Amino acid sequence: MEDVDPFEEEAPGTRFLLFPQPQFLDEFQLPELVEVSSPPGTVGPGPSNERMYTVYPVGKLGPYGVEDIGPGSSGRFLPPWQGKTLAPALPDENGHFDHIDPADPAFEAAHLFGSAHFTLDVWEGYFGRPIPWHFRRDFDRLELTMLPTMDNALIGWGFLETGGTTEYGDEYRPYSLNFDIVAHEIGHAIIYSEVGIPSPENVSGEYYGFHESAADLVALLTSLHFGSVVDDVLKNTHGNLYTLNKLSRFAEMSVNNQIRLAANNSVLSEFAHGWTDEHDLAQPLTGAMFDILVDVYHERLLVRNLISPEMEDLSDQLEGHPEYGEVMQTLFDERYALDPDGFRLALLEARDYLGSYLADAWAMLDPDMLSYYGVGQALEEVDQAITGGQFLRIIRGNFEMREIGLIVPGPRLEPPGADSHSASVRTFVPD
Numbered sequence: 001m002e003d004v005d006p007f008e009e010e011a012p013g014t015r016f017l018l019f020p021q022p023q024f025l026d027e028f029q030l031p032e033l034v035e036v037s038s039p040p041g042t043v044g045p046g047p048s049n050e051r052m053y054t055v056y057p058v059g060k061l062g063p064y065g066v067e068d069i070g071p072g073s074s075g076r077f078l079p080p081w082q083g084k085t086l087a088p089a090l091p092d093e094n095g096h097f098d099h100i101d102p103a104d105p106a107f108e109a110a111h112l113f114g115s116a117h118f119t120l121d122v123w124e125g126y127f128g129r130p131i132p133w134h135f136r137r138d139f140d141r142l143e144l145t146m147l148p149t150m151d152n153a154l155i156g157w158g159f160l161e162t163g164g165t166t167e168y169g170d171e172y173r174p175y176s177l178n179f180d181i182v183a184h185e186i187g188h189a190i191i192y193s194e195v196g197i198p199s200p201e202n203v204s205g206e207y208y209g210f211h212e213s214a215a216d217l218v219a220l221l222t223s224l225h226f227g228s229v230v231d232d233v234l235k236n237t238h239g240n241l242y243t244l245n246k247l248s249r250f251a252e253m254s255v256n257n258q259i260r261l262a263a264n265n266s267v268l269s270e271f272a273h274g275w276t277d278e279h280d281l282a283q284p285l286t287g288a289m290f291d292i293l294v295d296v297y298h299e300r301l302l303v304r305n306l307i308s309p310e311m312e313d314l315s316d317q318l319e320g321h322p323e324y325g326e327v328m329q330t331l332f333d334e335r336y337a338l339d340p341d342g343f344r345l346a347l348l349e350a351r352d353y354l355g356s357y358l359a360d361a362w363a364m365l366d367p368d369m370l371s372y373y374g375v376g377q378a379l380e381e382v383d384q385a386i387t388g389g390q391f392l393r394i395i396r397g398n399f400e401m402r403e404i405g406l407i408v409p410g411p412r413l414e415p416p417g418a419d420s421h422s423a424s425v426r427t428f429v430p431d
């Protein structure tokens with residue numbers, strides 16, 4: 001078995017090494033070998049291809065954006081970077097990039113490109129077609145660029161710029177090596193392209209919350225395309241994903257960061273009087289989507305006879321009971337041991353249901369006056385079209401649990417802060 005090529009059954013792609021979770025969470029973590037869809041030989045130095053190119057500028061004084069940069073300035077600082085750059089990451093003789101060691105300075109560029117490409121691949125799969133860039137009017141390609149002096153990562157008009165942080169002591173940790181952050185920014189790009197930008201008089205607070213939620217869901221579902229992340233989640237829970245959000249004593253369990261964010265208990269009434277940060281306002285919607293993922297997974301376990309209807313009934317009866325966690329975990333421990341691969345398949349099925357439902361639903365949304373309730377309606381429509389309404393109860397129940405459709409969030413209470421995306425270069429469209 002050891003000589004089996006894990007990719008031999010797919011059309012050959014270009015190989016990269018990616019860290020599915022920030023490397024500093026576990027210094028012994030190994031990068032995972034992935035293939036992006038571009039055939040070997042089509043990704044050049046940088047890396048670069050026809051959709052995006054990576055540069056590591058030298059002497060770049062500030063981030064791209066709309067700031068006034070002096071007298072006579074147009075007020076815009078946009079790609080392409082014209083100045084000096086560090087040496088690009090180079091492909092090996094077969095066109096792959098997995099030969100670059102994480103200690104090599106060129107690894108950062110390869111990781112940034114590989115992460116962005118991998119994320120786009122997954123979501124173009126869910127959309128069933130290419131996703132055009134929202135800035136295509138002015139630029140053919142996305143510039144992936146690194147700016148170590150910036151403690152932020154953002155996507156804007158023609159660029160995805162990543163900085164880094166020194167908040168963990170003196171050591172600089174580049175966001176280009178944080179898969180979740182890069183995938184989240186590509187998520188924003190997907191929403192700008194597929195949902196669009198509302199007119200200023202018709203922008204709802206929920207539009208901003210929706211954007212953050214969607215970007216987190218893009219990162220979450222893309223993470224679940226790494227074998228090591230799926231293994232980690234299943235081994236830690238023995239397939240009992242309800243432990244991730246229903247039992248706080250498991251909160252410190254070693255699971256993917258995106259799952260920790262998504263498995264929340266936030267409800268919309270927390271924002272009935274208003275909101276200040278769209279990342280917080282996003283939580284009820286993200287939580288509803290995560291619970292849908294877990295419930296669909298549960299359905300797939302039932303269909304595959306991996307759990308019994310009696311187990312399902314017991315789960316319903318014991319909910320809220322102090323013994324719930326232990327009783328259910330014991331049952332999952334037994335069942336999971338019998339067929340771990342079956343549990344894995346059920347999780348991948350649930351992942352792909354949610355991914356393609358989200359893609360279809362997002363493509364239906366209008367950015368003007370966007371509401372979480374409208375997102376739920378779109379999901380129900382997609383479900384009706386695809387399965388005849390098989391998941392209607394799950395979708396509607398989880399939206400109601402988050403008080404979506406029952407409560408309308410109040411106004412924005414403070415002007416957008418520095419970390420707000422809504423007032424940033426992301427939404428800037430040159431005239």
Ligand SMILES: [Zn+2]
Pocket residue numbers: 184188211212215421
């Ligand atoms: Zn964001």
